[in-house]
Amino acid sequence: MIEKKALTKKDKDISRWYLDVIFLAGLADYAPVKGCMIIKPYGYKIWERIQSIFDRWIKEDGVENAYFPVFIPYTLLEKEKTHVKGFSPELAIVTVGGGEELETPLVVRPTSETIMYASFARWLKSYKDLPLKINQWCNVVRWEKRTYPFLRTTEFLWQEGHTVHLTEEEAEEMALKALGWYKKLYEEYFAIKVFAGIKSEAEKFAGAKRTYTIELFIENGKALQGATSHNLGQNFAKAFEIQILNEKNQLVYPWQTSWGLSTRSIGGLILSHGDNNGLVLPPKIAPIQVVILPVFDNSPSSELKDYVAKIEKILASLNIRFKTDWRTDKTLGWKRNDWEIKGVPLRVEVGSKELRNDSVLLAFRHSLEKKLVKLSEFEKNLEKFLEEIQTKLFEKSREKVSQFVVEVKSKGELVEAIESKRLVKAFWCGSPTCEAKLKAETKATSRVLELEEMEKKEKAKCAFCGKSASQRWIIGRSY
């Protein structure tokens, strides 16, 4: 194996590796604005895959897409006090427009609760108008002090779903449903094992009653929040005076949710499956599932062209996303490396040898294994091969997670586990005071209380402060 020119080894320096992969695979590029990035076509295609999958699910549930302005009057943002307090340190504010000082500064949206709910207040009059389910695919801006491509950029793309319900139960059900979509997206499509559950008081969204989260485990021992879903209670309804008449002709505040998934998910995808040769994309999310690599001298023979056309026809009939690499200005070895860095799940090599005995050479990206198969077998088993890759990637992810999450009982064990870059599962009291102390001493915070754990009520002691605790939380450092 030839040493990659610029790709750092993943196990040697995961941060450096991560940046190398992003640039070498052509996912993104730096932008002239600090903290912002350019998402290049190959990276954007991944986002489009995510969009098409998720968009289908929400529409099936009756969610409708809409678009609200990127500018939010500052006065509007101030209406929900906890909300503005949570976001004010990271706001970008426009004070000049058309060469003149603006009377009311405009905030570049960090999220759209406020501007949407001001409209909802005007739209909703009756319980018959409910539930209202609106989603928007857009960009948002949060002026973070430290940025990192995909994982934390000043501007990022996301979807934000916002719903309004008559009852608390319905809103809670919606928040959990959205969480379920995210879990499904990560586990079944990204092939990443995740923790789905609830956030602690200290970690929840500014203005929410309750925040649900999807947490990913990353090999450097950190946890990455992959998506969130909030049960907003009636906090925003009260702040924005959303009032409706119920069946008994009483004026009531409805119950709301909001939930989001951002381009950060692409960062999680890169980190979860990538290896020393670059990106590894699961077939269900890969923009290109199969790359055909013809092998020839000088120029391809007409026989080879016909043979490749035959393979292309098979792939098209199976609805496979594929590409054929006819480039002549790059050598075979270069092209192999290129597709490996790009993480294409399956490479199909065909040259005179394969042509002669009616076969194709398959190279599996996730295992780096090669296999010579008859063309007939290729056609028959291709979908199975792709499914197997998908399954194996998920199994691998699950194993990695179980290996790195350790259960601890005492403070000593907890601190030691965090120090040795593990995520911890432990009884924890959930109090903000305890969490602040935990963070000060270990740099770790509570990540999530898994849904299955929420039901449990055991008599135990908090592993950190020793006060009574009844549930096991996942605790660790975060990205």
Next chain:
RNA sequence: CGGGGAGUGGCGCAGUGGCUAGCGCACUCGCUUGGGGUGCGAGAGGUCGCGGGUUCAAUUCCCGCCUCCCCGACCA
């Protein structure tokens, strides 16, 4: 906002008080090669971050400023 580092062709870097500022990668053209990042030749590309000072002469020394990167506190 605290600590550290760096600004020199597109990218990564070297270098020098003086005459024509280099190297690798990438790029263009020609040939060569092609089953794991091929090799050769020719070529294009630079206000040496900005401003000031010292000097016969500054990319090089001095002062100021700006920007970026890394490490911490804040975060989808």
